[in-house]
Amino acid sequence: MSILTVAQLTFLEARRRKLFWIILVVGLLSLLLFALGFYFIDRELRTSAEAAIQTAVRSTMLLVGLYGVNTLGVTLGVLISVDTISGEIASGTIQTIATKPLRRWEIVVGKWVGLATMLAVFVLGMAGGMMLFVWAISGYLPSRPLEGMGMMVLEGWVFLSLSLLGGTYLPPLGNGVVVLMLYGLDFVAGWIGQIGERLSNTTAETIGLVVRFLVPGEAMWQRAAHVMEPSSLFGLTPFTIGDDPGVGMVVYALFYLAAVLGATVYLFGRRDL
Amino acid sequence: MVVLEAQGLRKVYGRTVAVDDLTLSLERGEVLGFLGPNGAGKTTTMKMLVGLVRPTSGQARVLGRPPGDPAVMGRIGFLPEHFRFHPWLTAFNFLDFHARLLHMPAERRRKRIPELLEQVGLADRARSRLAEFSKGMLQRIGLAQALLNEPELVFLDEPTSGLDPLGRREVRELIGELRRSGVTVFLNSHLLSEVEMSCDRVAIIKRGRVVRTGTLDELTGAALEVEIRAAGVTPEVRAGLERWGQVIREEKDLLALAVADREALPAIARHLVEGGARLYAMSPRRLPLEELFVRIMKESE
Numbered sequence: 001m002s003i004l005t006v007a008q009l010t011f012l013e014a015r016r017r018k019l020f021w022i023i024l025v026v027g028l029l030s031l032l033l034f035a036l037g038f039y040f041i042d043r044e045l046r047t048s049a050e051a052a053i054q055t056a057v058r059s060t061m062l063l064v065g066l067y068g069v070n071t072l073g074v075t076l077g078v079l080i081s082v083d084t085i086s087g088e089i090a091s092g093t094i095q096t097i098a099t100k101p102l103r104r105w106e107i108v109v110g111k112w113v114g115l116a117t118m119l120a121v122f123v124l125g126m127a128g129g130m131m132l133f134v135w136a137i138s139g140y141l142p143s144r145p146l147e148g149m150g151m152m153v154l155e156g157w158v159f160l161s162l163s164l165l166g167g168t169y170l171p172p173l174g175n176g177v178v179v180l181m182l183y184g185l186d187f188v189a190g191w192i193g194q195i196g197e198r199l200s201n202t203t204a205e206t207i208g209l210v211v212r213f214l215v216p217g218e219a220m221w222q223r224a225a226h227v228m229e230p231s232s233l234f235g236l237t238p239f240t241i242g243d244d245p246g247v248g249m250v251v252y253a254l255f256y257l258a259a260v261l262g263a264t265v266y267l268f269g270r271r272d273l
Numbered sequence: 274m275v276v277l278e279a280q281g282l283r284k285v286y287g288r289t290v291a292v293d294d295l296t297l298s299l300e301r302g303e304v305l306g307f308l309g310p311n312g313a314g315k316t317t318t319m320k321m322l323v324g325l326v327r328p329t330s331g332q333a334r335v336l337g338r339p340p341g342d343p344a345v346m347g348r349i350g351f352l353p354e355h356f357r358f359h360p361w362l363t364a365f366n367f368l369d370f371h372a373r374l375l376h377m378p379a380e381r382r383r384k385r386i387p388e389l390l391e392q393v394g395l396a397d398r399a400r401s402r403l404a405e406f407s408k409g410m411l412q413r414i415g416l417a418q419a420l421l422n423e424p425e426l427v428f429l430d431e432p433t434s435g436l437d438p439l440g441r442r443e444v445r446e447l448i449g450e451l452r453r454s455g456v457t458v459f460l461n462s463h464l465l466s467e468v469e470m471s472c473d474r475v476a477i478i479k480r481g482r483v484v485r486t487g488t489l490d491e492l493t494g495a496a497l498e499v500e501i502r503a504a505g506v507t508p509e510v511r512a513g514l515e516r517w518g519q520v521i522r523e524e525k526d527l528l529a530l531a532v533a534d535r536e537a538l539p540a541i542a543r544h545l546v547e548g549g550a551r552l553y554a555m556s557p558r559r560l561p562l563e564e565l566f567v568r569i570m571k572e573s574e
Contacts, residue, residue, distance in 0.1 A: 005373045009359075016361050092357050096418055099323045100374035101347035272326040 002102035006110025007117065014080045014118050023076045027069070027126050034065045035133040042138045058140040059229045065130050066228075070152050070221050073123040077160035078179050081115050083172035085164065085268060094273050105265040112164060112261060119156045124149055142228035151224035154253055158217040159183055161260040168267040182215050190218040212245070216253040219245040274301045276426055276457050277322065282331035284317050284481075291317040293481035295331070301425075304448060304458040306468030309478035310570065315461040316354050318478070319430050322459070323351050336426060347375055350424035354431050354461070356415035360404035364395055364414050367403060368421060375422045389417040394443065408435035416447065427451060430461045445471055469562050477569055484569055493560045497535060501528045502554040503545055510548030517541055526553075531560075 014020055038061055045054045085108075088094040097107060127149045135141050142148060159179060166175035193208010195201075212219045226244040277299035284292040292314040299305050309315050320326040322333055324341015336345040358367055365386060372382040390396045393413040403411065412435055419427055429448075433441040448471045451458055462468050468475055469489065476486040485492055499518075504526050514520065514530060517537040522529035530541070538557060545552050 001376065002374055005370065009370055013359055013361075016359075092353055092355060093359060095325060095353040096351065096356070096358065096371060096415070097374065098325060099341070099346060099349070099351045100371065101343040101345075101376065102374060103343055270327070272320070 002100075002106045003110040003113060006097070006102075006107055007112075007114035010084065010111045010114030011118055014084075014115060017080065019079050020076070020118075023072060023079070024122070027072050027122070030065075030068060030072075031126060031129050031133070034068075034130060035137070037061075038065075038134060039137050054138075055140065058134065058138050059142060062130065062134050062140070062142060063225055063229055065134075066127055066148070066152070066224070067221065069123065069126040069130060070155060070224070072126070073119060073152060073156040074159045074183055074217070075180075076122055077115070077119045077156040078163045078176060078183070080118065081111075081160050081163040081167065082176040082179070083167060084111055084115065085167035085264075086170065086172055086175065087167075089271070089273055098273050104269045108164070108261070108265045108268050112161065112264075115160055115164070116157055119160055120153045123153045123156055127152055144227045148224040148228035151220045151227070151250065154250070154257075155217045155220035155224075157257060158215065158220065158253060158260075161257055161264070162215075165260050165264040165267070168264055168271060183217060186211060186215040186218045190222065212249070213252070216249060216256050219249050220253055223250060275299065276301045277333070277335050277459065279318075279322065279333040280331055282318065282321055282333055283329045284314075284321060284326060285329045290481055292321070292328075295478070295481065295483055297476055297483055297486070299426075299457060299459060301457055302452075302455050303473045304452050304460060304471055306472030306475045307459060307461045307478060308465070308468050308475055308566065309463065311463055313478045314481040315463075315478060316430055317481075319351075319428050319459065319461055323349065323428055347422055348425045350419035350422065350427040352412075352415050352419040352427075352429045352432055355434070356411060358403055358415075361402055363400050363402055364390065364406075365399040367414060368417060371418045372421050377422070385421060389420060392420070392447070393417045409437060409440040412436055412440070413443070416444065420451075424456065426457045426459070428459045428461075431463070432460070433462075433464065433467060441467065465561075465563050465566055475562070477566065479570060485565075489559070489562065493562060493565050496560050497532050497557040498560060499530045499532055499538065499541065499555055499557045501530065501541070501545070501552070502526055503528070503550045503552045506545070506550045507548060510545060510550055513544055513548065514541065516544075532557075 041061065042058065045057055049057065085094075094107075098104065131141065131145050159182075162182060163175060163179045166178055170178065189208050189211030191208075192204045193212065196204025196206075196208055223245045275298050277297075279295055279297045282292055282295040283290070295314070295318055307315055307318070317326060321328050322335055322340050324339075324346070333340050335342075336348055338345045362370065368386045368389065369382055372386065377385065387396065387399070390399050393416055395410060395413060395417070398406070398410070403414065406414065412432065416429070416432060419429065432448075433444050436444060445467065448458060448460065452471075452473075460468070460472060472489070474486065474488050475492055476483050477492075478484070498521070506528070511528075514528070517540065518530045518532035520528060521531050532538070532541070535557060538555060542552060542555060
């Protein structure tokens with residue numbers, strides 16, 4: 001019960017932020033822009049390209065759009081959680097909460113649930129909206145769209161959780177920088193790994209693999225791209241990295257989430273408030 | 274019955290010792306004034322007792338359990354120093370949120386919250402956002418939050434900070450009500466008058482240590498200051514007064530004498546009358562806490 005109470009307050013608090021609205025507006029604008037662009041390109045396609053090419057272009061465009069949503073989702077996840085713990089400690093808001101009959105882990109889990117729900121709603125709304133536009137305009141649907149969206153949400157949760165963890169000790173700015181750097185590292189290393197694999201360069205492959213286990217974020221996008229478009233004609237692009245990290249990686253990411261949350265609980269539990 | 278005890282509590286932040294070997298106990302139903310200058314360790318002590326801060330060493334028991342134990346936190350109220358909360362919440366929603374954390378059922382919340390808003394004088398502001406509240410109103414809504422669960426033990430950290438004289442008086446009256454209904458109160462304050470008016474017992478903290486504890490009487494001792502209004506006091510009679518104590522003020526027809534205890538009073542009266550003085554009035558009063566406090570703070574380190 002306490003978890004839900006804290007989750008609800010956290011959700012409402014996050015919704016009050018300017019940042020949330022900025023990202024939402026940016027998201028909706030890009031959704032609209034995407035729909036518009038897609039509509040005109042699709043009209044062009046119908047008259048000039050053969051069916052296989054049409055599908056390939058549609059699927060690639062959708063993946064590009066979804067990758068944008070994925071990035072926005074990660075950004076939102078990091079920014080809404082970057083100071084939820086450190087900020088409440090600094091403002092003293094946490095003091096009347098932590099002295100109620102609940103355990104500290106319930107505060108952490110409650111906050112996580114509140115923020116994770118908000119992020120999931122955002123990603124599902126945006127990605128779902130995009131798929132809906134594409135389907136309405138062209139009749140194209142990716143294969144396993146729900147699973148794909150699930151992976152995207154999972155990636156957002158990975159970074160959201162890291163940001164929540166950092167917030168137990170780091171000041172908001174430092175925390176945001178660290179987590180976004182991890183995201184950048186994850187992205188670059190994912191690439192290096194992919195290229196390494198194609199070129200059979202073991203060092204590059206190893207780098208990719210190590211970072212993938214260190215931060216299983218972009219791997220979730222790769223999995224998402226894979227389940228939604230298993231046979232992309234365009235091969236290697238940032239949006240459609242062909243390699244499938246596999247279900248094992250998803251299971252790993254879930255354990256990773258639990259471990260990060262556990263570390264947050266541990267650190268927050270030991271902290272003076 | 275002891276509701277709170279602390280044994281050798283110590284808290285060190287880096288190289289700063291905030292609280293050093295603090296030992297203290299609190300009986301059920303008493304109002305304890307925890308008195309000390311700013312930075313003496315009052316807030317850190319209170320935070321250790323409510324489980325927000327982990328002591329570096331030492332032990333404490335609150336209602337028989339370690340500080341912060343959820344099993345007893347439902348029976349405790351706490352008003353932090355410089356209380357603040359999310360400004361977008363309304364007074365009602367703010368209290369409702371905390372009441373839910375206290376596991377109060379919906380029906381009880383609906384009844385208790387208006388009651389409390391009434392009690393702290395904010396009944397007409399239930400729908401106002403905290404952002405619109407003055408410092409004094411925030412302090413009062415914070416106080417309401419601390420009393421939601423009708424606690425047995427209340428911790429108040431500088432509850433009158435930021436309040437105007439009227440607000441201070443209201444808080445004092447509220448503490449009085451709590452005392453009458455048998456609630457134990459641990460009051461952090463640097464305001465001597467507040468402590469003098471509200472507390473049964475005082476613990477004086479200096480540089481993280483409790484240097485004196487006791488009732489006001491015990492602390493200031495039985496010593497009294499007697500103001501004597503009398504005319505026709507001859508120099509011999511005046512000199513004879515020194516037997517009972519030191520003359521600390523002297524004006525025309527007025528003498529102030531510091532005496533060891535009240536049993537000196539009848540003897541002084543007899544001495545004056547028998548010496549031929551015309552005695553109009555004798556008014557004894559306790560040495561003010563302020564004098565004691567200043568003396569303790571000046572004591573050699």
